[in-house]
Amino acid sequence: MNVDLSKAHWFKSSRSGGSKDCVEVAFLDSGHVGVRDSKNPTGPALEFTPGEWDAFTAGVNDGEFERS
Template sequence: MIADLSGARWFKSSRSANADACVEVAHLEGGMIGVRDSKNPSGPALVFTPGEWDAFTAGVNEGEFDRR
């Protein structure tokens, strides 16, 4: 999916230290969510539909992606 990211307002988690090695998120038009690497702000970004983002964040909260 190609999304217009030119006007996106990117933010980091409030739990991030002021380091450059963070993931940034932006709320996009149509409820889409953009995710990018703060070390490479002009690089590629992932774009999720609202349902995909909800599934991802639910998986994170449930420990689905924890290293075992």
């Protein structure tokens, strides 16, 4: 699916400290969530359904992706 992301409002975590090595997120009009690399804003972006995004953020909050 090709989605026009040119008008998306991208943001990154307030914890990024102004670094350009971040992931940016946009909540799209379709209800989906876009994710891109802040170093390459014109490059490819990933798009997730609301359910996929909810599962991911729940996993983050539960520590599922913690490195040992």
